[in-house]
Amino acid sequence: MKLLAKDIKNNVLKSMESILDEEREALIAANKKDLDAFDSSDRAMYDRLVVNQAKVDGMIQAVKEVREQDDPVGKLKSSRELDNGLKILNRTAPFGTIMIIYESRPDVTIEAAVLAFKANNKILLKGGKEAWNSNKKLEEFWHKxxxxxxxxxxxxxxLLQMNRQETREFLKNPPEKLDLIVPRGGERLIQFVKDYAKCAVLVSGRGNNFLYVHKNADWDKAMQVIINAKTHKISACNALDKVLFDRNIPGYEAKVKELAAELKKNSVELLADEEIRNILPDAAPIEAESVWHEEFLALKALIGAVDNVEEAISRINTYSGGHSACIITEDNDTARAFMEQVDSAAVYQNASTRFTDGGQMGVGAELAISTDKLHHRGPLGLEQLVTNKYYVFGDGQVRV
Structure with a gap:
């Protein structure tokens, strides 16, 4: 891709901010067509699809925040001069062409495109058919x-419009060079892309986030964090799914019952392992081990019992999606051990998993939350949408 001057890129983003503001009613009208055609009983997907005045304000803010960030291209990462006189610089460079495959959320059409463009990449947007009218309107805005x-x-x-078979053929035989693909969705989508893609794939994995209530937890903090993480936004990949209770917490049974009562007040359906069901007989049983792997994206939570932090860590590393995990404890040494050993992109002590988000973590707009370890894990912001390149300056040196 041709390298664009910083001012040109920022001027495009200024234009986009103005267009989003001026054309907000046209966007909301296009989104209404998508909403009218969608089955609103799928609450998580429906919530992601909605574009209203607040969503448009958020889109404008996302573009503005990226515009105001430093240009990520051409930054010096390292510099050295060798004994043979070669001078070697390592600078950041664009990936080239990035493809993102995602469902439902029109705001991704804004965030993915603004990040890719500011980092001097081309972006191919493969949104879901349920958001076609919204995404098509946003593509018109970008092109303008x-x-x-x-x-x-x-x-x-x-913006690409392809069915599953056409997408498979595109991945197998892309009409242009693809440098990176980001599948943003569930296990089936991720596996589909991995099976057919011919270039690097950066996984934005499922949530299935765990919280462990340690025996030295502050109970008021635990209740506050759990309710927020579970109910604040059920459609988000950083929402809480599983709660592990330490059997040795003082007032164990009473606290389990108190949490269950509060979750039920918030319309949360409860599942429980065999031990917890002895305390909460109305909770549904775990019908299969696969439930421990499941990301609910619903008002639904599973409560299980563990004997200590080691068992909690093992359970989380076995079943979680590697997205976010939390420990509630006043014991900082235990928290440190938990946070070091749990294999997740974000680990928390005494705070809601809902903070695993580019904006909340100070990164700004995000392309996705990566659960991969190469080349980055966590929110994929502007700084993460570049690779690097070595510049080697010589004066006739040859290798002997």
Whole structure:
């Protein structure tokens, strides 16, 4: 891709902010077509699909925040001069062409595109059919912003409309060079992309987030964090799914009952392991081990019992999606051990998993939450959408 000057990129983003503001009613009208055609009984997906005035404000803010960040391209990572006189610089560089495959959320069409463009990448957007009208309108806005600044629209941002078979063929035989693919969705989507893609795949994995209530937990903090993490936004990948109770916590049975009562007040369906069901007989049983692996994306939570922090760590590392995990404890040494040994992108002490988000973590807009370890784990912001390149300067040196 041609390297664009920082001012040109920022001017495109300024134009996009204005267009989003001026055309917000047209976007909301396009979104209404998507909503009218969608089965609203799938609450998590429906919530992700909605575009309202607040969502448009959020889109404008996301573009503005990225515009105000430093340009990530061409930053010096290291510099050294060798004994033979070679001078070697390592600088950040664009990936090239990035493809993102995602469902439902039109705001991803904003965040993915603004991040990719500011990092000087082309972005191919493969949104779900349920958001086609919304995404098509947003693509029109992007193309208008690019044209206003003298750039060829489809050279930078392109919305793809393909069914599953067409997507498979695209991944197997892409019509242009793809440098990175980000599947943002469930296990089936991720596996589908891994099976057919010919380039690097960066996984934005499922949630299935765990919280462990340690024996030295502050109970008021535990209740507050659990209710927020579970009920604040059930459609988010950083929502809580599983709660592990330490059997040695003072007032164990009473605390289990208190938490269950509070969750039920919030309309949360409860599942429980055999021991917890002795305390909560109305909780549904765990019908299969696969339930421990499941990301609920619903008002649903599983409560289980463990004997100590080691058992909690083992349970989490066996079943979680590697997204976010939390320990509630006043014992900082135990918290440190938990946070070091749990294999998740974000680990918490005494705070809601809902903070695993680019904006909340100070990264700004995010392409996804990566659960991979290469090349980055956690929120994929502007700084993570570049790779690197070595610049080697010599004066006729040859290797002997």
């Amino acid at each position: 912003a690019l044209k206003e600044n003298g750039l060829e629209p489809e050279a930078w941002i392109q």
